[in-house]
Amino acid sequence: MGLNRSLRFAFNISKSWIQIYKTYSTCPKFPGAKTTFTNQLQFTETSSYAPIPIFRILGPKGELLNSSDEPKLSEEILLKMYKDMTVLNVMDKILYESQRQGRISFYMTSYGEEATHIGSAAALDLDDLVYGQYREAGVLMYRGFTLQQFVDQCYGNIDDKGRGRQMPVHYGSKDLNYVTISSPLGTQLPQAVGSAYALKDTNRVVICYFGEGSASEGDAHAAFNFSATLGCPVIFFCRNNGYAISTPVEEQYRGDGIAGKGPSYGINTLRVDGNDVLAVYEATKLAKDFASKEKKPVLIEALTYRVGDHSTSDDSSSYRPKEEVSDWLNNDYPTKKFRHYLESRGLWNEEHEEQLLAQANKGILAALSNGEKKKKPKWTEMYEDVYKFMPLHIKKQQDAMKDHLKKYGKYYPIDSF
Amino acid sequence: MVSKSGRTLLNLASLNRVISKRAFSNSKTLAAKQMTVRDALNSALDEEMTRDEKVFILGEEVAQYDGAYKVTRGLWKKYGDKRVIDTPITEMGFAGIATGAAMAGLRPVCEFMTFNFAMQAIDQIINSAAKTFYMSAGRVNVPIVFRGPNGAAAGVAAQHSQCYGAWYAHCPGLKVVSPYNSEDAKGLLKSAIRDPDPVVCLENEILYGVQYPMSDEALSSDFLLPIGKAKIERPGKHITLVAHSKAVETCLDAAKELAGKGIEAEVINLRSLRPIDIDTITKSVVKTNHLVSVEQGWPTCGIGAEILARLMESEVFYHLDQPAVRITGADVPMPYTQSLEVAALPRPADVVDAVKRLLKVK
Numbered sequence A: 001m002g003l004n005r006s007l008r009f010a011f012n013i014s015k016s017w018i019q020i021y022k023t024y025s026t027c028p029k030f031p032g033a034k035t036t037f038t039n040q041l042q043f044t045e046t047s048s049y050a051p052i053p054i055f056r057i058l059g060p061k062g063e064l065l066n067s068s069d070e071p072k073l074s075e076e077i078l079l080k081m082y083k084d085m086t087v088l089n090v091m092d093k094i095l096y097e098s099q100r101q102g103r104i105s106f107y108m109t110s111y112g113e114e115a116t117h118i119g120s121a122a123a124l125d126l127d128d129l130v131y132g133q134y135r136e137a138g139v140l141m142y143r144g145f146t147l148q149q150f151v152d153q154c155y156g157n158i159d160d161k162g163r164g165r166q167m168p169v170h171y172g173s174k175d176l177n178y179v180t181i182s183s184p185l186g187t188q189l190p191q192a193v194g195s196a197y198a199l200k201d202t203n204r205v206v207i208c209y210f211g212e213g214s215a216s217e218g219d220a221h222a223a224f225n226f227s228a229t230l231g232c233p234v235i236f237f238c239r240n241n242g243y244a245i246s247t248p249v250e251e252q253y254r255g256d257g258i259a260g261k262g263p264s265y266g267i268n269t270l271r272v273d274g275n276d277v278l279a280v281y282e283a284t285k286l287a288k289d290f291a292s293k294e295k296k297p298v299l300i301e302a303l304t305y306r307v308g309d310h311s312t313s314d315d316s317s318s319y320r321p322k323e324e325v326s327d328w329l330n331n332d333y334p335t336k337k338f339r340h341y342l343e344s345r346g347l348w349n350e351e352h353e354e355q356l357l358a359q360a361n362k363g364i365l366a367a368l369s370n371g372e373k374k375k376k377p378k379w380t381e382m383y384e385d386v387y388k389f390m391p392l393h394i395k396k397q398q399d400a401m402k403d404h405l406k407k408y409g410k411y412y413p414i415d416s417f
Numbered sequence B: 001m002v003s004k005s006g007r008t009l010l011n012l013a014s015l016n017r018v019i020s021k022r023a024f025s026n027s028k029t030l031a032a033k034q035m036t037v038r039d040a041l042n043s044a045l046d047e048e049m050t051r052d053e054k055v056f057i058l059g060e061e062v063a064q065y066d067g068a069y070k071v072t073r074g075l076w077k078k079y080g081d082k083r084v085i086d087t088p089i090t091e092m093g094f095a096g097i098a099t100g101a102a103m104a105g106l107r108p109v110c111e112f113m114t115f116n117f118a119m120q121a122i123d124q125i126i127n128s129a130a131k132t133f134y135m136s137a138g139r140v141n142v143p144i145v146f147r148g149p150n151g152a153a154a155g156v157a158a159q160h161s162q163c164y165g166a167w168y169a170h171c172p173g174l175k176v177v178s179p180y181n182s183e184d185a186k187g188l189l190k191s192a193i194r195d196p197d198p199v200v201c202l203e204n205e206i207l208y209g210v211q212y213p214m215s216d217e218a219l220s221s222d223f224l225l226p227i228g229k230a231k232i233e234r235p236g237k238h239i240t241l242v243a244h245s246k247a248v249e250t251c252l253d254a255a256k257e258l259a260g261k262g263i264e265a266e267v268i269n270l271r272s273l274r275p276i277d278i279d280t281i282t283k284s285v286v287k288t289n290h291l292v293s294v295e296q297g298w299p300t301c302g303i304g305a306e307i308l309a310r311l312m313e314s315e316v317f318y319h320l321d322q323p324a325v326r327i328t329g330a331d332v333p334m335p336y337t338q339s340l341e342v343a344a345l346p347r348p349a350d351v352v353d354a355v356k357r358l359l360k361v362k
């Protein structure tokens, strides 16, 4: 019997050998090779492939380019999308000002990129997990983060869920499935893949936002590769806004942008007009359906333009002409485009607009004056959450601080804690 | 401990200073040119680039934007694309490229926006830049400078506020400098650029904009400060305070306050963290019999821990009248809220407090 088995085994091997031998001349047997042999020696160039086109639904003025593309979104959702885009804008203006007045240490606006936030957020479920980079406040707003919550975080006051531990705009919300923003660029990408791997057995997907600058980090490569090889339901959403602080995309990469990288990793890829909120919505919807059904990653590159400065530490007039910025502000601005579309459907008018702006202004100013009055987290909290259970050496530090304050408390603004 | 006569002496000394100031109101120190740390670093880079065409700078935003903190201001205009290079956002990538360029004989100055982001590149710094000379049996040296702001800035929380002094000082093959004022910054960076080994230059963002006097000597393009030598920033005889970077200022402020109480603290500005100038510290402790180390970084395995351990291992241990003390940043990640942030860093009051405890004065 033993002899019989080994014979059969030997026979199997020789059979497959014959097959390979037959096809060897046309079909390479190198592991993983999916191509043919050639006797033409020539470069494969960037121009050997057509660049990935940009999907859009609305024209630059907000006109529907093709009547069959009318989105199947309810009026209620369309209006929520528009309102959030507008409120995000107003919030940015006021919080930016509050930084200029020295009330908070830092702020980042999202001018010009509102459609990438809101279009993608609207296509997801609250269950889906969000990893942001930092310029995605609109996503959080769409999910239900209140103006007061935004303000409380920027002030690091007692009602900030982050307990004053993180810089302004490093928002996070466990309830809204929004992972707290982390400063070192690109780290969110492999983490999102890890989370998606953990969620494979559910219907949830993970979306991971990143800038075209962050795509240069090695972490981005690791994330793309692992998501494909591990089969993870993750949507990589690149906000390509033309700049990484002062570095223009021409210095950031060569080739067909960020989308161009997708297919070479084996990732289904979409490129979309990031100033067209309806197109962003459709692209993200398709990506979400595919990722959750197929348990595979999707890469979306949304092309947009950063109309504001990088952050309150930046003055963009030193590296780009003012006309370039005003051109984007006056033409093809996502919020204006969308408004035009809504007006053409009779869903919006000047009166609605004025009401919304007045309401948003009032809401944010009220949140701001509330947030400013609130106390700061108590000093004892500085020593908490370093570990789950406070170790002795940290307890000692806390006690030393207590003694110190007993002695010198009068020199500290103890009342503000 | 501090006797009445000590106090009189001190008063005499300050009287002397007043007199000498009047008598020599045009003396060198008073007329010394003021310069910010930023400009001092900038002139070090500029002079070394003029001196040696192998020197070039690379990093995020260093060219047209003049650097995130404007340390490279004007250099791209002066030296062009070939020698001031903006990189894509890949710290590991450009640290590796700089290391490779150094292995091939150039002298790169690799700027990190902050050393917090150099963590992405630390494998290149330690496994390659620091170890290659040894691993190649002395055949391939890596004359490179990794520089950028280190430690706590203001209001930028846990991931932008860490001090890496102890991290790099731990590694054989690296040299580590940590300038405090403008003379330090210029002299140490120039020495770092000329050094045949890899040097990590840990700067401080808050000090960039601060002006300090520059002697005529320091203004010259030949001005170099030796790596591995500390400076006695303020002489004293009752206690030794040793610090680097911004904590030197904390010590000087504390020393000023202590002087009012008749305590003369000797303040040592380390300047280099590797090699560390243990001789200067030893000599001082032999004189003062007391030591407090002050740093903004964390306590465990920190710079202070190293200094205290070295004293413990040597004869100077017997010169200590009291156990030496470390004052460090709080052993927690840096919080954002301003009220917590100030409490997480050593203040002059903490130093004064510790000194008074050690010297048993009220």
Ligand SMILES: Cc1ncc(C[n+]2csc(CCOP(=O)(O)OP(=O)(O)O)c2C)c(N)n1
Pocket (backbone or CB within 6 Å): A135, A183, A184, A185, A186, A210, A211, A212, A213, A214, A215, A239, A241, A243, A244, A245, A306, A310, B060, B089, B091, B113, B117, B120
């Ligand atoms: C590892 C790391 N390196 C550098 C930085 C500094 N930094 C913060 S934002 C930024 C630009 C990022 O550009 P991009 O990814 O295009 O996003 P955008 O700001 O355009 O939204 C840089 C270089 C950082 N936070 N982390």
Ligand SMILES: [Mg+2]
Pocket (backbone or CB within 6 Å): A211, A212, A213, A239, A240, A241, A242, A243, A244, A245
């Ligand atoms: Mg960008």
